[in-house]
Amino acid sequence: MDYEGVMFERGNTVLYGFRNFDPGETLDCGQSFRWVKTAENTYEGIAFRKYLSISLETDKLILRGTTLDDFNHIWRDYFDFGRDYGEIKSIFNGDETLSKAISFTGGIRVLRQEPWEALCTFILSQNNNIPRIKGLVQRLCECFGEMITGGFAFPPPERLAGLNIEDLAPVRAGFRAKYILDAARKVASGEVDLGSLYTMLMYEAKAELMKIHGVGPKVADCTLLYGLGRVECVPMDVWMKRVMSAFYPNGFPGEIAHIAGIAQQYLFHYMRTCDDASHVLTVV
DNA sequence: CGCCAGGCTTCTA
DNA sequence: TAGAAGCATGGC
Numbered sequence: 001m002d003y004e005g006v007m008f009e010r011g012n013t014v015l016y017g018f019r020n021f022d023p024g025e026t027l028d029c030g031q032s033f034r035w036v037k038t039a040e041n042t043y044e045g046i047a048f049r050k051y052l053s054i055s056l057e058t059d060k061l062i063l064r065g066t067t068l069d070d071f072n073h074i075w076r077d078y079f080d081f082g083r084d085y086g087e088i089k090s091i092f093n094g095d096e097t098l099s100k101a102i103s104f105t106g107g108i109r110v111l112r113q114e115p116w117e118a119l120c121t122f123i124l125s126q127n128n129n130i131p132r133i134k135g136l137v138q139r140l141c142e143c144f145g146e147m148i149t150g151g152f153a154f155p156p157p158e159r160l161a162g163l164n165i166e167d168l169a170p171v172r173a174g175f176r177a178k179y180i181l182d183a184a185r186k187v188a189s190g191e192v193d194l195g196s197l198y199t200m201l202m203y204e205a206k207a208e209l210m211k212i213h214g215v216g217p218k219v220a221d222c223t224l225l226y227g228l229g230r231v232e233c234v235p236m237d238v239w240m241k242r243v244m245s246a247f248y249p250n251g252f253p254g255e256i257a258h259i260a261g262i263a264q265q266y267l268f269h270y271m272r273t274c275d276d277a278s279h280v281l282t283v284v
Numbered sequence: 285c286g287c288c289a290g291g292c293t294t295c296t297a
Numbered sequence: 298t299a300g301a302a303g304c305a306t307g308g309c
Contacts, residue, residue: 030290126291132307133290174305179292216292237290268290287309295302 008068015061020085022107023054029269031226033137048074051150080109097247101270115194117154118227122219123179139171160184179214231261242281
């Protein structure tokens with residue numbers, strides 16, 4: 001566990017003695033598209049139909065707009081605070097490239113988002129850039145999500161399943177709109193059962209997700225990693241393909257296989273944002 | 285104007 | 298069965 005205590009003080013939930021966490025690095029590293037930086041060290045967003053403002057102070061983390069109960073039942077797992085990232089980092093420090101990535105961005109944690117939201121947002125991510133993905137997701141929520149305190153919830157599959165392409169036009173998702181509708185219909189009908197993905201073998205879970213038109217290996221892996229907490233799977237986007245060919249031509253070391261998805265997140269952000277690292281990458 | 289963006293589907297040889 | 302083209306949209 002990566003914090004020592006949590007208390008409710010003056011209307012806010014306050015986390016003490018936390019380790020291995022930086023809100024900016026975690027919420028702005030391409031794994032979630034619903035968080036906005038509203039002030040220095042402050043991010044605001046919505047997940048699981050709840051609004052949260054999270055601020056980093058010198059020795060504590062302030063969670064505004066949330067209760068102790070919501071922290072224990074939602075945000076603790078959302079931010080993966082139950083996992084000991086110190087232990088994970090000690091494993092990664094045995095690898096030259098990963099130890100550099102950790103010293104560059106040691107505050108990343110892999111989020112446990114809602115499976116449906118992860119599936120949907122990464123369908124929207126394909127052949128797209130991160131700022132525009134955020135816009136698509138925002139408009140999808142504003143158009144079809146339920147209004148809650150602080151903003152709009154992510155629309156559930158049942159809400160989208162009955163829509164048609166023209167209904168989705170305001171989102172301006174382009175060719176991805178038809179993929180969203182197919183996903184919504186298959187999940188709402190039970191043809192694709194997201195709940196079963198937690199326990200399926202990896203290849204079965206991927207095949208289940210890839211029954212959806214517009215979901216390939218990359219989007220399936222993102223859903224499993226960011227939505228289901230399957231930290232052993234590694235989404236292979238263009239950046240990670242470059243990283244693998246430059247630094248891991250024979251694959252990741254065996255001792256990190258069970259947490260390779262977490263390694264992937266450190267490396268993805270490191271290579272995209274640190275010039276010292278990215279200049280060695282060649283286009284694949 | 286052309287190029288690119290956390291890919292996938294479809295067409296082609 | 299591998300490899301390229303096409304796909305909507307918007308920023309640069």
